[in-house]
Amino acid sequence: MTGANSKERVVVTGMGIVCPLGHDVETFWQALLAGKSDMGRITLFDASTYPTTFDAEVKGYGFAKYIKNLDLHKHSSRSTQFVIGAAAQACEQTHIDVETAEPSDGIDRRRLGIYLGAGEGSIDSDMFFCAIVDAWNSEKNEMNWDAWATTTAKRMSPRHELEQEPNMAAAHIAMLTGARGPTRNCLTACAASTQAFGEAMMLIRNGYADAVITGGAHSMIHPLGVMGFSRLTALSRRNGSPQTASRPFSATRDGFVLGEGAAIIILESLSLAKKRGVKILAEVIGYGSSADAFRVTDMHEEARGPIQAMEAALADSGITYKDIDYINPHGTGTVENDYIETMAIKAVFKERAKSVPVSSIKSMLGHLIGAAGAAEVIASVLAIRDNVIPPTMNLNDPEPYLDLDYVPNKLRKVPVNIVMKESFGFGGQNNVVIIKRYD
Numbered sequence: 001m002t003g004a005n006s007k008e009r010v011v012v013t014g015m016g017i018v019c020p021l022g023h024d025v026e027t028f029w030q031a032l033l034a035g036k037s038d039m040g041r042i043t044l045f046d047a048s049t050y051p052t053t054f055d056a057e058v059k060g061y062g063f064a065k066y067i068k069n070l071d072l073h074k075h076s077s078r079s080t081q082f083v084i085g086a087a088a089q090a091c092e093q094t095h096i097d098v099e100t101a102e103p104s105d106g107i108d109r110r111r112l113g114i115y116l117g118a119g120e121g122s123i124d125s126d127m128f129f130c131a132i133v134d135a136w137n138s139e140k141n142e143m144n145w146d147a148w149a150t151t152t153a154k155r156m157s158p159r160h161e162l163e164q165e166p167n168m169a170a171a172h173i174a175m176l177t178g179a180r181g182p183t184r185n186c187l188t189a190c191a192a193s194t195q196a197f198g199e200a201m202m203l204i205r206n207g208y209a210d211a212v213i214t215g216g217a218h219s220m221i222h223p224l225g226v227m228g229f230s231r232l233t234a235l236s237r238r239n240g241s242p243q244t245a246s247r248p249f250s251a252t253r254d255g256f257v258l259g260e261g262a263a264i265i266i267l268e269s270l271s272l273a274k275k276r277g278v279k280i281l282a283e284v285i286g287y288g289s290s291a292d293a294f295r296v297t298d299m300h301e302e303a304r305g306p307i308q309a310m311e312a313a314l315a316d317s318g319i320t321y322k323d324i325d326y327i328n329p330h331g332t333g334t335v336e337n338d339y340i341e342t343m344a345i346k347a348v349f350k351e352r353a354k355s356v357p358v359s360s361i362k363s364m365l366g367h368l369i370g371a372a373g374a375a376e377v378i379a380s381v382l383a384i385r386d387n388v389i390p391p392t393m394n395l396n397d398p399e400p401y402l403d404l405d406y407v408p409n410k411l412r413k414v415p416v417n418i419v420m421k422e423s424f425g426f427g428g429q430n431n432v433v434i435i436k437r438y439d
Helices: 025-033 078-093 125-135 145-155 158-162 168-177 189-205 223-231 270-276 304-317 335-352 369-386
Strands: 010-018 112-118 183-185 211-219 260-269 282-291 326-328 418-425 429-436
Touching: 010 025, 010 078, 010 189, 010 270, 010 369, 025 369, 078 112, 078 168, 078 211, 078 260, 112 168, 112 189, 112 369, 125 145, 168 183, 168 211, 183 189, 189 211, 189 260, 189 282, 189 369, 189 418, 189 429, 211 369, 260 270, 260 369, 282 304, 282 369, 304 335, 304 418, 304 429, 326 369, 335 418, 369 418, 369 429
Parallel strands: 112 183, 112 211, 326 418
Antiparallel strands: 010 260, 010 282, 211 260, 282 429, 418 429
């Protein structure tokens, strides 16, 4: 990585979000600062017999208000509809023209890229399983696959046929904005949109694009998604108290709360942002990535992957751990993740580990999976803007070996100039970015 010797500095100029806490950036931010959550019973399907019966859903959202040409996007999946709204907000903030044949915003569309960490499209579980039942040959105790294919083809809507590929969200943003630069999507589990953000920065820094629309989107609140995480014992089972179920870094933590949504950030080269005269919200100065090379679901017990990613991000940024004012962690509320992430912070931050504020917004937002990192990047930029750190809610039972400053239950007003944002995903994916106040 080129770090401080790079030719292009990279800045944030636009942000947008659609999530359980709100359908715009300021509503989302004020909810975080107030310690609010919107977790409750699953309404997207009947989960009454599941081990976990609650989630954090996006409610009352309509994406049609963000676009003029509905025909281009009418078959989009639930998560893609979230990303359309988030992208439209971010473009509006930084004055990027959308749905325009001849844009006049000063951005060459051949140099406008897209890099998302977006998940697969919606799964019509009823259609899928009904087709299996219809095609099951009970006499032979086997599937009639020809019958299954015929039944599925008749039942499948254009949305499910077109929107299963994870890159569809990026395709819809390209149609919305006319972006014709490098267009990519990664799906590295819970680390996806942090990876997308970091690698989008690298595309600009290394001259492959002038601006990149980055972030993530995901919605796994369907029978397969909820059951999959339940079988991994990753979800909290506090069905009687969903509002306080997400408890990162608490002794009583028992898993995360599944959420959904989309978060989009516009990155530009500093030279382009100055030329266009847009407001600069923050600067991205470092990115580090690593793999645990250990197990598919478990983190390495010595936190070697997170430590490596954090040290790489610091080296790339040209600063040291002494310069970080706030850590926005992965902070899922699972027993293993919180312990190993705390170990990693202690290893990297040494004597400063217990004095650097660390707060997890998943305690209020839920876990947006692929979109989680981008939503937390937005929170990090806003922490810098307002010099305030959102709290880790529901932290009422400290764990003796989790002894960092987790900003429990109440926001904190302190100077925030540089933030380290961490994301770790299933498969041992570790991605860390460093964001600073723009000078």
